[in-house]
Amino acid sequence: ERRAGPTRWSKVGAPGYELPEIDSAERELLNQTRTPDKEKARLKRINDEFVRAFKGLYKVGPAVTVFGSARFKETHPYYKMAREVGAELARAGFATLTGGGPGIMEAANRGAREAGGFSHGLNIILPHEQSANPYVDSSIEFRYFFTRKVCFVKYSCAFVVMPGGLGTLDELFEAATLIQCGKIGPFPLILMGEKFWEGMRQWAQFMMAEGVFARNEIGFGYITDSPKEAVDLIVRGIHPSVRSCLKPLKPYAA
Numbered sequence: 164e165r166r167a168g169p170t171r172w173s174k175v176g177a178p179g180y181e182l183p184e185i186d187s188a189e190r191e192l193l194n195q196t197r198t199p200d201k202e203k204a205r206l207k208r209i210n211d212e213f214v215r216a217f218k219g220l221y222k223v224g225p226a227v228t229v230f231g232s233a234r235f236k237e238t239h240p241y242y243k244m245a246r247e248v249g250a251e252l253a254r255a256g257f258a259t260l261t262g263g264g265p266g267i268m269e270a271a272n273r274g275a276r277e278a279g280g281f282s283h284g285l286n287i288i289l290p291h292e293q294s295a296n297p298y299v300d301s302s303i304e305f306r307y308f309f310t311r312k313v314c315f316v317k318y319s320c321a322f323v324v325m326p327g328g329l330g331t332l333d334e335l336f337e338a339a340t341l342i343q344c345g346k347i348g349p350f351p352l353i354l355m356g357e358k359f360w361e362g363m364r365q366w367a368q369f370m371m372a373e374g375v376f377a378r379n380e381i382g383f384g385y386i387t388d389s390p391k392e393a394v395d396l397i398v399r400g401i402h403p404s405v406r407s408c409l410k411p412l413k414p415y416a417a
Contacts, residue, residue, distance in 0.1 A: 208306065208307075209307060209310060212305060212306060212307060212310045213310055213313070213314075215303065216285070216303050216305070216310065216311075216314045217314075219301060219303045220283070220303070220314060220317075220318050223258050223260075223281070223283065223318050224256075224257075224258055224281075224408060224410075225256065225257050225258070225320050225401070225405050225408050225409055226257055226258040226259070226260050226283070226318050226319050226320065227252050227257045227258075227259060227260065227319055227320065227321045227322065227323060227397060228259075228260040228261065228315045228318075228319040228321075228322050228323070229245060229248060229249065229252075229259060229260070229261050229267065229268070229271035229322075229323045229324075229325060230261075230262070230267075230322065230323070230324045230325060230327060230331050230334045230335065231245055231261075231266065231267025231268065231270075231271070231324070231325030231326060231327045231331055232266050232267050232325070232326060232327035232328055232330075232331060233262075233264045233265050233266035233267070233268060234266050234328070235266045235267055235270070235326075236266075237270075241267060241270075241325060241326050241356065241359075242266065242267065242269075242270045243270070244270075244325065244355055244356070244388070244390060245267045245270035245271045245274065245325050245355070246270040246271065246273055246274035246277075247274055247390040248271055248274060248323055248325070248355065248390040248393060248394070249270065249271035249272060249273060249274025249275035249276075249277075249278070249280075249282065250274035250275065250277060250278040250280075250390075251274075251278075251390045251391055251393070251394040252271075252274075252275060252280065252323075252394055252397075253274070253275040253278035253279060253280020253281075253282075253412060254278055254280070254394075254411060254412050255394050255397075255398055255409060255411055256280075256409030256410045256411040256412065257280070257321075257394075257397075257409065258275075258280065258281040258282070258283060259271050259272060259274075259275035259280060259281070259282045259283070260283050260284075260285065260315060260318060260319060261282075261283075261284055261285070261299075262284065262285055262286065262287060262311075262330075263283075263284020263285055263286035263287075263295045263296060263299055263302050263303075264284070264286060264287075264294075264295070264296060265296055267325045267326070267327065268284065268296060269296035269297075269298060271323075271325075272284060272296055272298035272299050273296075273298040275298075276298045276299075276300075278412065279412050280412065281300055282298055282299050282300050283299055283300060283301050283302070283303075284296065284299035284301070284302040284303070285302075285303050285305060285311050285314055285315065286302050286303065286304050286305065287304075287305050287306075287308060287311055288304055288305065288306050308333075312333075312334065312337055315334065315338075316337070316338065316341060316347055319350070320350055320397075320401050320402075320405050321350050321351040321352070321353070321397040321400065321401060322334075322335075322338045322350065322351070322352045322353070323353050323355060323393055323397075324338075324352070324353065324354045324355065325355045325356065326355070326356045326359040326360075335352075335354075338350075338352055339352060339381070339383075339384065342383050343376070343380050343381070348383070349383050349400075350383070350400070350401070351383065351385070351396055351397045351400035351401065352383050352384050352385075353384075353385050353386075353387065353393045353396060353397065354384060354385070354386045354387075355386075355387065355388070355390070355393060356386075356388065357386050357387065357388050360386050364386060367381060367384075
């Protein structure tokens with residue numbers, strides 16, 4: 164980090180961090196100042212993003228969000244697993260929500276589409292452009308990660324976490340923290356890929372032994388390799404009032 168820092172800033176230019184207005188040469192150097200007008204404009208962008216997303220998603224019925232890496236190709240076993248997860252969710256009567264991009268997200272949307280279910284993408288605008296995958300029935304673009312995560316949580320009654328990187332871990336721990344603190348749910352939170360998540364399982368056991376949380380505080384998490392088992396757990400784990408709203412594509416016995 165010490166070696167990379169100066170080189171990185173010389174390539175990317177000034178950081179996006181803003182400081183209060185100051186009357187000195189530093190103001191021109193930083194070229195980033197915090198003003199009331201900028202803050203108001205930012206609030207408007209945030210509010211507009213929520214309004215657009217709420218309008219696009221308010222009719223979505225019981226839905227499950229599938230998180231996972233954008234980097235797995237069609238031939239990868241995790242892609243195939245996520246595709247079957249999307250199909251199983253559709254068969255059980257759920258809409259499938261994803262980040263709308265490639266990899267695991269595409270696979271889950273694809274499985275849902277192929278099974279005849281509804282599939283939606285909440286796409287994030289990135290410097291390296293991430294376009295919506297071709298298997299979503301609707302796509303909503305977000306500028307801010309946090310507004311996007313609010314919508315994942317707001318419109319989901321369960322979460323399936325496929326293998327992924329930092330973004331997937333961020334989404335996993337966001338959902339886990341909200342469930343632990345009683346802000347949402349309790350909702351099913353299923354991790355797919357026993358081998359991939361084994362380190363997480365061991366780390367959680369260590370953290371529990373250290374006393375940072377109790378076993379019953381992470382009891383909502385479950386790890387499996389079976390898409391059918393994952394969806395069965397979700398169907399059994401959601402509130403009866405939500406379960407009664409499901410319209411399975413075929414007789415589904417969990």
